[in-house]
Amino acid sequence: MLEPKPVVLAVALALVGGCGGGSSPTQPPVTTPSASPTPAATPTPSPSASPTPGATSCRYGMGTVDTSCARHNPVFLEDVDTAINLLGQQRPEIFNINDTAGTGQWRVLDTERFIAGVITNLQAKDYCAGFDLQNVQVKNSNSFSEDYDILLSTGHVRRGASTYRQTCQPANFPLDVTQIIDSVRVAFFGFRCPDGVAEPRNAEGKLPIGCQGNLTATPKNKDGGDVDPRIHGTQIAWTLEQDGKYVQQIDYPDQPFNKSLVGLSLGHFTFCAVVKERRGCLNGEVVMPTAP
Numbered sequence: 518m519l520e521p522k523p524v525v526l527a528v529a530l531a532l533v534g535g536c537g538g539g540s541s542p543t544q545p546p547v548t549t550p551s552a553s554p555t556p557a558a559t560p561t562p563s564p565s566a567s568p569t570p571g572a573t574s575c576r577y578g579m580g581t582v583d584t585s586c587a588r589h590n591p592v593f594l595e596d597v598d599t600a601i602n603l604l605g606q607q608r609p610e611i612f613n614i615n616d617t618a619g620t621g622q623w624r625v626l627d628t629e630r631f632i633a634g635v636i637t638n639l640q641a642k643d644y645c646a647g648f649d650l651q652n653v654q655v656k657n658s659n660s661f662s663e664d665y666d667i668l669l670s671t672g673h674v675r676r677g678a679s680t681y682r683q684t685c686q687p688a689n690f691p692l693d694v695t696q697i698i699d700s701v702r703v704a705f706f707g708f709r710c711p712d713g714v715a716e717p718r719n720a721e722g723k724l725p726i727g728c729q730g731n732l733t734a735t736p737k738n739k740d741g742g743d744v745d746p747r748i749h750g751t752q753i754a755w756t757l758e759q760d761g762k763y764v765q766q767i768d769y770p771d772q773p774f775n776k777s778l779v780g781l782s783l784g785h786f787t788f789c790a791v792v793k794e795r796r797g798c799l800n801g802e803v804v805m806p807t808a809p
Contacts, residue, residue, distance in 0.1 A: 575645035577659050580690040582697070582739050586664075591681040593644070593655045597665050600638035601674060608634055618673035625672055635667060647690050650745055652682055654690045662688035694793050697748060699739040701797030703790050707731045714806040722799055724764065724780040725806040733775050734790035734797060749792050759786040763803045780804075 605612060605623070611631055616624040625631045632648050639646035639655060647654045649664070656662035664682040669675045708716040710728040717723045724730045734753060736744040753773050757766055763784035767777035778788065780803040789798040 575656075575691055577645055577656060577688070579696075580656075580659070580662065580685075580688045580692055582689070582692060582699075584685045584687055584689045586683045586685040586689065588681075589684045591663055591678070591684070593657075593663050594665075594678065594681055596639065596642055596644070597635070597653065597655065597667065597680060598676065600635045600642070601667065601676075603638050604631070604634040607638075612674075616673075618669060618671060619676065621676050622669070622673045625668060625674060628668065628672075631668070631674075645691075649690065650747060656688045656690070659688045661686045662690060664689075694748060695795065697738060698736045698744055698793050698795045700737045701790050701792050701795050702735045702737055703732060703788060703797045703799040704735075705730045705799075706733050710806070713808060715809040717804075722801045723804045724778060724801055725804055726780045726782065727806055729767070729777050729779050730801075731775065731777050732788065732799065734792065735774075736792050736795065752792070754791040756789045756791075757786065758789070759784065764801075 602621070605621075608630065611625065611627040611634070612623040613626055614623045618624075632653065635653060636646040636648065639653075643657065645656050652664035652666050654662055654664055662685050664685070665680045666682050667675050667680050705717075705719040705722070705724075707719070708724075708728050708730050710716050710725060714725055714728060716728070717725065734755075736749045738744055751773055755766075755776060757764070757778075761782065761784050763780070763782050764778040764786050765781055767779065769775040769777070774790075776788070778786075778801075783803055783805065785800070785802050787798050787800050789796055
C-alpha cells in the first residue's frame, strides 16, 4: 500500500495527494472511536487557509474551471464513508462519541484535523482528494470529480447519501488561485460629501469635488461570485493614474482592499487593483458638485 502523503488544507483548491483507481469496497458498518474525549461546548471553526499545493500534488493533474456540475449517482460515497470510519479508529481524540446527531455522527472537536484525516485516508486509497472550504473533493481521474459535505452546521459528522453534493465533469480541482479569480471589480461603495452636496450613485463612477468616495476591490470568480478572502489572501497592489491632481488617495488602516479618493478638481482618473495577477480598474471622473 502507498504511504499517505502529508496533507495541507488548501484554499479552495483541494489538497491532493495519493494516486487513484482502486475498486470501491462494499460499504462497511459505522465503527465507533475507541476513546471518549472531553466534550466540546461549541462546534469548532472552519479550517483556515493554507498555502496552495503545487500542480504536481495530484498525479492526475490540475482541474479546470470550465466544468459542468450536477447531481448524479455518487461513485465515491462508500470510500468517503470508509475514510471517516477509519479516522474514528485512528484519531478518536478528535471526536466526542457521547454527543451525536445520529448513528456515527459524532461531534467533531477539531475540524481541521478531521478534514485533513479524511483526506489522508482517501489519498491512501489512491484518490486525489482536497477541500474547497466547504466540501471534500475526490477524484481518481480527470474525467470527473465529486464533492462531499461531511460536516453538519452543528459541528457533527455528516453521514450517508446526504454528504454527496455534486459531480463535476471534467474534474473541478485542484486549481491555482489565478484560475479561481476571473476578474477584480473596483467600485465605489459609499460617499461622504459636504452639507448641501448630492451624493452620486455608486455605480456611476463619478466623484464630486469636495466629496470623499470610498472604494473596494472585489475578486470575482467566473460566475460573478465573490472569491473567499481565504483564497485570495491579503496581498493587493493599487495604482492611480491621472494627468493632473484631480483626486487625492487615502489609505484605510488594516484594510488593504479598501481605499478612499477625495475629489480635488475636474478631470478623469483610473484607479486599478491587481490581485493574484488579475487586474481590475475603475475609470472615474471628478465632476462639479450639485444640490440634493
